[in-house]
Amino acid sequence: MAKRLPTTALRLFSRRLDTAFSSSFAVGSQPLKLEPAAPTIVDLDDHWKLFASVSTSKLLRSSVNLGFVANETFVDFGMWVMDSRLMETTLVRDVILKTVKHTMFDHFCVGETTEEAGMCIRKIHKAGLRGMLSYAVEHTTNNDGCDRNLEGFIRNVEFSKSLPPSSVSFVIAKMTAICPISLLRRVSDLLRWQYKDPSFALPWKLNTLPIFTNTSPLYHTLEKPEPLTPEEEQDLELAHKRLQKLCQKCVDLNVPLTIDAEDTSLQPAIDYFTYSSAIMFNKDENAIVYGTIQAYLKDSKERLFMASKTAENLGIPMGFKLVRGAYMSKETRAASELGYDSPIHSSIEETHSCYDDCASYMLERIADGNDAVVLATHNLQSGKVAALKARNLGIQRGNPKLEFAQLYGMSEALSFGLRNAGFQVSKYLPYGPVDMVMPYLLRRAEENRGLLSTSNVDRVLMGKELKRRVKSLQFGKAGDELHEGRNRHTIAQIPQQAPRFCSYT
Known part of the structure; x- marks a missing residue:
């Protein structure tokens, strides 16, 4: 088992993030912000350029669907149903699924089949974006x-x-789909x-990186568990x-x-x-296997640091996707029922600060030639x-x-703004039968409660662009063709050699 990180090392971690780029970053309980006079390289004001593609x-x-998901009464009713x-x-189920398919599913998912997903990827690729392809199966109970899910994931990679x-840019998998x-x-x-209790033996355990810290939510296990049965060990081997x-x-x-990632249980x-x-397959500075860090958890910064530094000491390139998190209600409820504080930061400002600290740390790692990161964020400031x-x-x-990423159907302005600034940007693209994707859609509905400001930005900018097109008589087939012609001109204007840089929540 990996050693616990000394307190002095954590202080060094905090200082490094604080001093690495002091003109724009500050570590503390408040979110990191651009200084008023600091330049910005991501233009989110020009709706013509943002939505040219x-x-x-x-x-x-998109504007209509964002209006629906921004309505909390509508979301509450839909989740209840x-x-x-x-x-x-x-x-009733058939009627509900058809309704979902033509509303939330069409907005947040890219189809029910690989063919439909492929059509979407080709479209966004022409617009200068990439795709994180997710065959959206999860929560399986038997071998x-x-x-079956593994075969679906394999086909996804081949596709x-x-x-x-x-x-x-990536394929996505959930362990809940290939391990009961x-x-x-x-x-x-x-x-x-x-x-x-480090003396507690786990004979089946393989080499791994640090998983816990002293602040991790250990309350899920209050009593000593029984060892795995022979059948469970066999199932574990099958999952591996x-x-x-x-x-x-x-x-x-x-x-x-x-x-x-999933919830902390x-x-x-x-x-x-x-x-x-990752220890087995990440070789020669090429991170094939990426883990996910959820920055809304209080222990996330320390876990990220410990995992990345241990991997470096072992000579293993490591990749991480950094997100804010999507299980807030579930986590808070579970901790409260057990009489413990929530493992999630007590304010959204603390979550923003943690996310930005982790992003800053990973960018410095990349600049030093270490690790890789997907900065999955819908937060404009981040x-x-x-x-x-x-x-x-x-x-x-x-x-x-380095890759930026946003969910399909969300934060379109940020995606296109980052693209226009010359970064690599991906959209998370889930696909699969509507009923199979339902858990994903429920999380998106819940998550949108905390993203109303971002969706409002998209709606306002989309509204301005729609008004501009109406005034210019750019609607219908002819308007779209004209717009696509302008889009080719706009994308061609993006510098082929961006100045010294590149490029969930």
């Missing part, structure tokens, strides 16, 4: 389902290579107990083999794999699977600050170790 019909649909016993009635070169949920919970309990088969396919086809086992696989820091650190355009 988007058709009028797409703009109109989708999570109610009404879904158990076949006729048969895990085997990515049939698309235009560089149009797919009950086993993930058992492994998490055992890992937590071993952290509390599934992930290793997927990783090997990604290595063979040179497609990076990002493993998504399951995350220790997911980190264990992710890090043990995007602007990270972009400016990347430029000042001299991170070159096209650097494969």
